[in-house]
Amino acid sequence: MIKRNEDIIIQTVTRLLTPFVQLFALYVIAHGHYSPGGGFQGGCILAASFILMAVANDVAFVKRRLPERLTTALISAGVLIYAGIGLACLMLGANFLDYGILHRVLPVDAVKARALATLGVEIGVGITVMAVMVSIFLNLLSAGRHEEGAVE
Amino acid sequence: MTEHAPVLIIVIPLMAACLNILLGLWKKELSYPWAVLVTAVVFGLSLLLMQTVLSGGTVHYRLGGWAPPWGIEYVIDHLNAFLAVIVSFIGCIVAVYSRRSIEKELPGKQVYFYSIYLLLITGLLGITVTGDVFNIYVFLEISSLAGYALIAVGDDRAPMASFNYVIMGTIGACFYLLGVGYLYMVTGTLNMGDLSRILPGLSHSRVVYTAFAFFMVGTAIKMAFFPLHIWLPAAYTHAPSAVSAIAASTMTKVGAYVMIRIMYTVFKPAFSLEVIPMSAILGWASAAAMIAGSVLALGQKDLKRMFSFMLVAEVGYIVMGVSRGNSTAFTGAVLHILNDAFMMACLFLVAGAVRYRKNARNITDLAGLHQEMPLTMLALFAAALSMVGVPPTAGFFSKWYLILGTIKAGEWIFAAAFLLSSLLNAVMFYRVLETVYYTGEPTPKRQGGSSAAVNEVPLTMLGPILVMAVGVLVLGLFSGRIIDTVIRFTVPEGF
Amino acid sequence: MTNMEFIIGKYNYWIYIVLMMIGFYAMIAKRNLVKKIVGMNIFQTAIILFFVSIGSKKGGATIPIIRAGDEAVNAAQYINPLPHVLMLTAIVVMVSTFGVAMALILMIYRKYRTLEEDEILKPGAET
Numbered sequence: 001m002i003k004r005n006e007d008i009i010i011q012t013v014t015r016l017l018t019p020f021v022q023l024f025a026l027y028v029i030a031h032g033h034y035s036p037g038g039g040f041q042g043g044c045i046l047a048a049s050f051i052l053m054a055v056a057n058d059v060a061f062v063k064r065r066l067p068e069r070l071t072t073a074l075i076s077a078g079v080l081i082y083a084g085i086g087l088a089c090l091m092l093g094a095n096f097l098d099y100g101i102l103h104r105v106l107p108v109d110a111v112k113a114r115a116l117a118t119l120g121v122e123i124g125v126g127i128t129v130m131a132v133m134v135s136i137f138l139n140l141l142s143a144g145r146h147e148e149g150a151v152e
Numbered sequence: 153m154t155e156h157a158p159v160l161i162i163v164i165p166l167m168a169a170c171l172n173i174l175l176g177l178w179k180k181e182l183s184y185p186w187a188v189l190v191t192a193v194v195f196g197l198s199l200l201l202m203q204t205v206l207s208g209g210t211v212h213y214r215l216g217g218w219a220p221p222w223g224i225e226y227v228i229d230h231l232n233a234f235l236a237v238i239v240s241f242i243g244c245i246v247a248v249y250s251r252r253s254i255e256k257e258l259p260g261k262q263v264y265f266y267s268i269y270l271l272l273i274t275g276l277l278g279i280t281v282t283g284d285v286f287n288i289y290v291f292l293e294i295s296s297l298a299g300y301a302l303i304a305v306g307d308d309r310a311p312m313a314s315f316n317y318v319i320m321g322t323i324g325a326c327f328y329l330l331g332v333g334y335l336y337m338v339t340g341t342l343n344m345g346d347l348s349r350i351l352p353g354l355s356h357s358r359v360v361y362t363a364f365a366f367f368m369v370g371t372a373i374k375m376a377f378f379p380l381h382i383w384l385p386a387a388y389t390h391a392p393s394a395v396s397a398i399a400a401s402t403m404t405k406v407g408a409y410v411m412i413r414i415m416y417t418v419f420k421p422a423f424s425l426e427v428i429p430m431s432a433i434l435g436w437a438s439a440a441a442m443i444a445g446s447v448l449a450l451g452q453k454d455l456k457r458m459f460s461f462m463l464v465a466e467v468g469y470i471v472m473g474v475s476r477g478n479s480t481a482f483t484g485a486v487l488h489i490l491n492d493a494f495m496m497a498c499l500f501l502v503a504g505a506v507r508y509r510k511n512a513r514n515i516t517d518l519a520g521l522h523q524e525m526p527l528t529m530l531a532l533f534a535a536a537l538s539m540v541g542v543p544p545t546a547g548f549f550s551k552w553y554l555i556l557g558t559i560k561a562g563e564w565i566f567a568a569a570f571l572l573s574s575l576l577n578a579v580m581f582y583r584v585l586e587t588v589y590y591t592g593e594p595t596p597k598r599q600g601g602s603s604a605a606v607n608e609v610p611l612t613m614l615g616p617i618l619v620m621a622v623g624v625l626v627l628g629l630f631s632g633r634i635i636d637t638v639i640r641f642t643v644p645e646g647f
Numbered sequence: 648m649t650n651m652e653f654i655i656g657k658y659n660y661w662i663y664i665v666l667m668m669i670g671f672y673a674m675i676a677k678r679n680l681v682k683k684i685v686g687m688n689i690f691q692t693a694i695i696l697f698f699v700s701i702g703s704k705k706g707g708a709t710i711p712i713i714r715a716g717d718e719a720v721n722a723a724q725y726i727n728p729l730p731h732v733l734m735l736t737a738i739v740v741m742v743s744t745f746g747v748a749m750a751l752i753l754m755i756y757r758k759y760r761t762l763e764e765d766e767i768l769k770p771g772a773e774t
Contacts, residue, residue: 035712040739069177076170083167096159098217129739136746143753286733293740300747304754311754312767318748319674322687326694329737333694336730337701 014056021049029126033118042122043129050134059141068138071131078128082121089117097121157201158213158226161236162278165194169270176263184251187266191244191273198240198277202233206637212283220283221343227283231486231642235409236280238493239402243273245497249616250394252609253504257392258305265302272298272398279406285332285418286342288410289325292374295406296321299399303391313386320383324373327366328410334363335418347418355423364428367414375407377467378441385460393504396456400463401497405489408470415474416644425477431561434475439569441468446576453514456503458580459496462539465573466492472566473554479647481557486639488550491538491627495547498535498620502528505609505617515584520592524607527614529588531621536581538624541574546624549631659700666693678764680755684748691741695734702727 025045032038054062086097094101099117100110108116153160168190175182205211205228213226228236247269254265275295279288300321304314336342338359339350354360369380376384384404388396415424425431445465452458470492473485505528506512506521522529538547551574558566608614627634654661670693673686703726711725752762759767 038735040735072173073177076173079170080167083163083170086163087167090156090159095214095217096156096163097215100217132746136749140746140749140753143757286736290736290740293744297740297743297747300751304751308758311751311758315680315748315751315755318744318751319683319687322691322744323671323674325740326691329694330697333698333701333730 010056014052018049022046029122032122033115039122039125040129043126044133046130047133051137066134071135074131075128078124081124085117085120154200157197158228158281161194161197162274165190165270165274169267172267180263183262183266187247191247195240195244198236202237205230205233221341221346224284224287225343226281228281230638232280234638236277238490239276242401242493242497245616245619246394246398249501249613251612253393253508256508268298268301276402276406283344284342289329293325302395303387306391310390313390317383317387320373324370327370331363331366334359344418351419355427371407371411375404375467376464377471378444378464381464385457388460389454389457393507397497397500400500401493404467405493412474421644421646431475431477434471435566438468438472439566442569442573446573449580455515459499463496469554473557476557476561478557478560479643480553480560482643482647483635483639484550484553484557486642491546491550494620494623495535495538498531501617502532505613509609515587518588522589527608528617531617534621534624540578540581544628546628549628663693663697680752680762695737698730698734702730
């Protein structure tokens with residue numbers, strides 16, 4: 001377990017840096033569909049901000065913000081967003097992940113619909129990757145022991 | 153909806169695995185019915201797909217609407233659809249079986265178990281339906297990672313066995329990835345149909361030879377082909393009973409399917425069997441696999457370990473049939489994929505039932521079990537007959553075609569290896585059946601007819617065991633029909 | 648081609664082979680389980696390096712980012728982005744395998760109190 005760190009410099013710098021790290025992660029996710037970036041990369045950076053918090057402060061600090069049930073639910077939610085967008089294309093008559101057909105539902109033309117749906121998929125992937133990374137870190141750190149009210 | 157069956161067969165288990173987690177956060181008891189429902193739906197979809205292929209020929213499905221080779225394409229021909237039906241059926245049967253055995257072996261963890269189980273089914277079905285070599289790598293790793301996790305929660309020595317599986321499985325998948333990389337370097341495409349058009353013009357390039365070598369070694373590791381089978385006995389012995397059953401019957405067969413695709417669809421038979429003497433190389437390696445698997449199984453005391461070594465020998469049969477180069481042997485190999493999946497599932501399910509009821513793992517613990525668990529032991533008897541190759545069980549027909557194929561190719565040593573391996577199987581199963589039926593105290597029938605109580609496993613476990621045993625018999629009786637309707641069209645041209 | 652050109656011209660392949668063999672050796676020969684996992688990481692990273700290096704083109708091709716204001720795209724000016732995308736997937740697989748392997752190492756450590764393979768494989772080593 002990471003013991004509580006009393007170093008004021010590290011805690012202050014982390015507190016100042018974390019919002020910028022998270023904003024940058026969202027920027028990377030949002031740019032995935034037409035320039036380098038994407039769901040996995042942004043999700044990892046977002047998870048890194050939480051791990052930075054855990055390293056600088058206490059693990060309980062992160063667990064208050066991301067309890068284990070929430071990360072588990074986020075893992076499924078991200079994959080369901082991704083598969084849900086694909087299935088929406090299926091329902092509207094095109095092939096799986098054929099985003100062009102979404103222009104019937106969204107108020108944009110077919111080319112823009114492809115870009116927007118790719119963005120939606122990237123958001124889903126980003127959520128899942130963030131939750132998985134934080135979950136792996138917390139699980140390995142606590143050797144599988146969780147707080148009360150966990151899934152098991 | 154039926155024209156979207158190729159992609160629904162993958163998306164439904166994937167979404168179901170995630171929905172299962174959300175369901176489990178709400179109520180844990182819903183996981184089992186959900187898993188059974190989803191695997192049954194997937195089995196229905198695979199039957200629908202098979203029917204479409206039988207009536208209409210090869211199915212092409214474009215993901216995202218992009219035309220190949222720019223987009224990923226799912227290509228389903230007879231071999232694909234056949235394997236998808238097998239995998240989804242055994243997935244459904246083992247899901248039904250797993251309720252009691254997972255309750256006993258992994259108490260309270262069924263939410264995670266069924267989620268990872270559904271991910272395993274997703275990965276295996278994804279390998280069977282896709283027509284893009286890199287997509288096979290992705291699904292191969294999905295199924296392998298799910299397999300590592302499921303095997304690791306077994307008994308005491310399971311984590312170490314799973315760790316060894318992680319190391320060797322990663323090497324295999326990375327070699328496959330290297331093969332994909334070398335092929336992409338010279339052809340510029342990842343689509344199997346496109347590759348098969350471009351590669352014959354490049355058949356003297358050293359890069360293509362390297363790619364082929366990496367593919368062969370990678371798939372050999374994944375399907376536990378001798379001598380790269382080291383991870384298999386430990387992993388399948390110490391895994392939970394349901395996991396051993398699904399892994400033994402499907403994961404190795406899917407690896408063999410990948411080898412068939414690479415050898416005969418991507419690289420044409422003219423390259424695989426003539427430019428590179430794979431027929432001789434794989435022939436000697438398979439003969440060694442058959443003999444070594446059967447001989448190593450002779451000295452085992454643990455029931456599941458004996459079955460795992462027999463699985464190594466069975467993989468040798470399949471690869472021997474695939475690499476002979478004539479249609480009889482290939483037919484025998486594909487029929488043996490079907491039969492071996494059923495036989496291995498039946499054997500491992502019976503071993504799981506014995507573990508559930510008697511908490512026993514060794515062959516000597518089976519003594520006199522025919523009184524307590526008559527139906528289970530009858531299923532063991534049927535599977536044993538099929539493994540040895542006694543007509544009219546399924547094993548006889550596939551071995552018949554395999555041996556006939558090796559004789560047609562003129563390789564008498566390999567035919568002798570088949571017969572020797574069958575003889576060793578007979579010896580081993582005679583030992584098992586003798587322990588079951590002829591040892592142990594006889595029932596004292598004189599005292600008012602009170603015999604030993606029949607204490608079978610619960611119905612959710614007994615049902616799948618009996619379905620598998622009956623299936624072994626039925627598949628044998630209907631082999632001719634299966635060959636005529638499906639397997640005949642899977643043979644590559646030129647054979 | 649001459650010998651020097653064979654070594655210097657194809658330096659990316661030499662580097663990837665050397666790295667891959669280092670990782671492969673570590674996976675097989677080292678006895679500590681964590682060192683095996685580190686070897687696995689090196690092995691997979693070498694493969695990623697190989698894939699990325701085959702995307703480069705002769706003639707001074709640059710990274711595939713279009714600057715604002717450029718209209719026509721001349722494909723010969725940008726390196727092939729497809730291997731990069733394939734390697735994104737491979738990196739995800741690498742991280743997932745690493746996570747699973749680390750969880751397994753935790754389970755093994757809890758059971759055996761050691762991470763040396765020869766001590767684990769001794770019969771009766773479980774505590």
